[in-house]
Amino acid sequence: xxxxxxxxxxVEAVADWTTEHRAELVAFxxxxxxxxxxxxPPVASEGECQRVVERAFRRAGLEVDVFELDQVPELLAHPLxxxxxxxxxxxxxxxxxxxxxxxxxxxxxxxxxxxHVDTVGASKxxxxxxGPFSGREAGGRLFGRGSWDTKWGIAAGLYxxxxxxxxxxxxxxxxxxxxxxxxxxxxxxxxxxxxxRGHSADVAINCEPTGMVVGTAHRGGGEWRVTVRGxxxxxxxxxxxxxxxxxxxxxxxxxxTEWNNERNQRRTPGAGFEQCAQLPAYIMQVAGGGCSYGxxxxxxxxxxxxxxxxxxxxxSETEHRSSFVGGVYERLKGHRAFSxxxxxxxRPTIRYLPGSRAELPDGFLSALAGAFSSCGLEFxxxxxxxxxxxxxxxxxxxxxxxxxxxxxxxxxxxxxxxELDDVVALVKVFVLTALAWCV
Numbered sequence: 001x002x003x004x005x006x007x008x009x010x011v012e013a014v015a016d017w018t019t020e021h022r023a024e025l026v027a028f029x030x031x032x033x034x035x036x037x038x039x040x041p042p043v044a045s046e047g048e049c050q051r052v053v054e055r056a057f058r059r060a061g062l063e064v065d066v067f068e069l070d071q072v073p074e075l076l077a078h079p080l081x082x083x084x085x086x087x088x089x090x091x092x093x094x095x096x097x098x099x100x101x102x103x104x105x106x107x108x109x110x111x112x113x114x115x116h117v118d119t120v121g122a123s124k125x126x127x128x129x130x131g132p133f134s135g136r137e138a139g140g141r142l143f144g145r146g147s148w149d150t151k152w153g154i155a156a157g158l159y160x161x162x163x164x165x166x167x168x169x170x171x172x173x174x175x176x177x178x179x180x181x182x183x184x185x186x187x188x189x190x191x192x193x194x195x196x197r198g199h200s201a202d203v204a205i206n207c208e209p210t211g212m213v214v215g216t217a218h219r220g221g222g223e224w225r226v227t228v229r230g231x232x233x234x235x236x237x238x239x240x241x242x243x244x245x246x247x248x249x250x251x252x253x254x255x256x257t258e259w260n261n262e263r264n265q266r267r268t269p270g271a272g273f274e275q276c277a278q279l280p281a282y283i284m285q286v287a288g289g290g291c292s293y294g295x296x297x298x299x300x301x302x303x304x305x306x307x308x309x310x311x312x313x314x315x316s317e318t319e320h321r322s323s324f325v326g327g328v329y330e331r332l333k334g335h336r337a338f339s340x341x342x343x344x345x346x347r348p349t350i351r352y353l354p355g356s357r358a359e360l361p362d363g364f365l366s367a368l369a370g371a372f373s374s375c376g377l378e379f380x381x382x383x384x385x386x387x388x389x390x391x392x393x394x395x396x397x398x399x400x401x402x403x404x405x406x407x408x409x410x411x412x413x414x415x416x417x418x419e420l421d422d423v424v425a426l427v428k429v430f431v432l433t434a435l436a437w438c439v
Contacts, residue, residue, distance in 0.1 A: 010169065011374045014431050017163050018424055025427065026142060026420060028056065029155040030135030032117075033144035039184050040121045042088040044095050046181040049117050053098045053154055053179045060162045062100030062177070067197060069095050069182065069189055074196040080396060081192070085185055086225060086349035095181040097190050099199050101174055102161045108172025108438045109361075112201035112399070113160070113430060114191060115153030116183030116389065119146035126414040141408075141417040148408030148418040153207025154179045156423055160430035169431070173438030176201055183389055186223060186350025191389045195397040203364050203437070204401035205430070206390040209411050212377070212422055214368060215384035215403030217272045219279075220355035220391060221310040222320050226328070227345045228252055229302050243340040245288060249303040251337040252328065252344055256281055256307060259327035270312045272357075272383035281309040306349070310387070313355035320352060353387045356394035358402055364437055368402070371432035375425055 018025075037049035050066070057064045069092040075081055076092075083090050098117075104110070122132030122145040130136060132145040142152075157177035164170060176199060180190030191206075208215075230245035260281035267279060288303030309324050325346045332338050365381065372379040384403055393401035406422030409415075 010435070011432065013167055014163060014428050015375075017167055018159070018427050021159060021162075022424055025155055025159050025424065026137055028158070029142055029147070029152060029423065030137065032151040032154060033135035033142070033147050034133050036133055037117050038119045038121045038145060039182075041085045041185050042090055044091055044118065044182065046095050046118050050096050050098050050179060050181070053117065056158055057098060057100035057177070060100070060158060061165055062102055062161060065099045065101075065197070065199070066096050067193070068093060069097070069193045072193045072196050075189065075193050078192060078196065080188060080351065080392070082186070082351045092182070092189060095190070097178065097180045097194050097197075099176065099178040099194060100158070100161065101176050102164060102170075104171050104173040104175070104438055106172060109203070110174040110176065110201040111434050111438055112176040112178065112199070112204040113153065113157035113207065114178050114180065114204055115150050115157060115207040116181070116190060117151065117154060117179045118181050118184050118187070118190075119149065120184050120412050122414070132414070137420070140420055142420055143415060143417045145416055148209045148406070148416055149411040150207045150209065150405065152406060152418045152423045156426045156430060157207070159427045160434065163427065163431045164434065169435060171434055171438035174201070175434045175438060186353055188351070188353075188389050188392055191392050192396070195392065195399070200397070201399055203361060204393050204399050206388055206393065206401050206403050208386060208388045208390075208403050208405045209408055210384045210386070210403055210405045211407045212380065213384055214365075214379070214381040215390070216360065216365070216381050217270070217313050217357040217383040218355055218388050218390050218403050219310050219312055219383070219385050220315070220353040220387050221308055222317070222324065222352045223349045224307045224309065224324065225304055225347045225349050226252060226256075226307055227302060227304040227347070229342055230299065231301065243342070244299050244337070245301060245303040246299055247337045248344070249286070249288060249305070251332060251335050252305065253283060255328050255331035256283065256305075258331055259324070260309070263323065263327070270314065270383065273312055273385070276383055276385045279310045279312070281307060283307055310385070311355060312383070313357050315355065317352035317354070354391050354395065355387070356391040358394055358400045360400050360402070364400075367436035368429070368433050370436055371429045374432055375428045377425060377429070
C-alpha cells in the first residue's frame with residue numbers, strides 16, 4: 001500500500017539517495033561497532049557508544065531525548081524490572097537511552113524503529129588478530145560485535161530519517177528512532193524505560209537478526225542455573241562414595257536432553273512457526289571444581305549448568321517452570337545417581353522472556369509489504385525463532401510491534417557479521433513504510 005501521490009519517482013529518489021549515501025552509512029555502522037558497548041554482567045558499558053548515537057541524531061536534525069534509566073521513576077516500581085542477574089546486582093545508572101524524533105507535519109500515524117545498542121561480550125583470542133571491534137568491511141559484509149545484533153538498526157533507522165528530511169518527504173505522522181540499552185542478558189529495561197518516559201507510537205519495528213523475515217510473532221524462553229550437589233571427597237582410597245556431583249551432572253544433562261526431545265515430539269507448532277526449527281534447549285555452560293591441589297585430586301561438592309530453554313508465544317512463566325523443572329525432576333527421581341534424594345536446584349538467572357504475537361492495525365503489514373515490493377525484495381512474514389524485547393511492546397506497552405532485521409551470521413559468537421546489501425535495503429524499506437503508513 002502506497003499513498004496515491006507517491007509514484008515511481010519517489011521510490012527511485014529514495015533508491016538513488018541510499019546508493020549515494022551507502023559508503024557514509026557503512027562508515028557510521030563501522031564507527032558504532034568500533035565503539036564498544038559490550039556488557040559483561042554485572043558490568044555495563046553503553047555510555048560512550050550512546051554519545052556517538054546522540055551526536056549523529058542531533059546532526060540529522062532530530063529532536064533528541066537522552067535519559068538515564070534511573071531517571072525514569074516508574075521503572076524501579078514496574079513489575080518487569082529485575083535488578084539482578086544470576087544473583088549479581090544489575091546496574092541501571094550510567095546507561096542512557098537515546099531517542100530521536102522526526103516530527104511529522106501533523107495528524108498522521110506514527111512509526112517507531114527500536115534498536116538496542118548493548119552487545120554481549122567478546123574474547124579477542126576467538127576473533128583473531130583484528131579483534132572483535134574492528135568494524136571492517138569485506139566481501140559485502142561488515143564484521144564485529146554488534147554488527148548484526150543490532151547496531152545495524154541504529155544506522156538504518158537514522159539514515160531512513162535523514163533520507164526523509166533531505167528529500168523533503170516529511171510524512172504527516174512522527175517517525176521515531178531509538179537506541180536503547182540493557183537488552184542482552186534478559187534486560188528489557190532500556191526499551192521499557194523509553195515507554196515509561198512517554199515515547200509511544202501507533203506501531204513499532206523492533207530491530208533484531210531475522211534474516212529479512214518480518215516477524216509477526218517471536219519466541220521467548222527461560223534461562224536456568226541448574227546446580228547439583230554431592231559429597232566433597234578426595235580420591236577414595238578404598239572409601240565408598242555415597243554421591244558424586246559429577247555423576248549427578250551427567251545424569252542431569254541426559255534428563256534435560258530427554259525432556260527437550262519428548263516435548264518436541266509432542267509439539268504442535270503455533271501459527272506462523274510451522275517451518276521453524278524445533279524448540280531448542282541449549283546447555284551453554286558447565287561448571288564444577290577448581291584448581292587447588294585438593295580440588296584437582298577429588299570430586300567437587302557442587303557442579304552447575306546454565307541452560308536456555310525456548311518457548312513459543314502463549315506459554316506463561318508458570319507453564320514454562322512446570323514443564324522444565326517438573327520434567328527434569330520427573331526423570332531424576334529414583335535415578336541411581338540421586339540415591340541420596342538430593343535433586344538439582346533449578347534457579348532462573350533472568351526474568352522469563354515471553355514470546356508474543358502482534359495484533360497489527362489495519363494497513364501496516366500491507367504498507368510494509370508494499371515497501372518490500374517497491375525495493376524488489378521478497379516479502380516473508382511469520383514467526384521468528386528468537387527471544388526479543390518485542391514482547392514489551394506487544395504485551396506491556398500497547399504498541400503492536402513486528403521484529404525485523406537483515407541476514408548475517410554468528411550473533412553472540414566469534415566473527416559476527418551483517419550483510420550490508422540488506423542493511424541498505426532496510427533503509428529504503430523503513431523510508432517507504434513511513435511514507436505509506438504515517439499518513
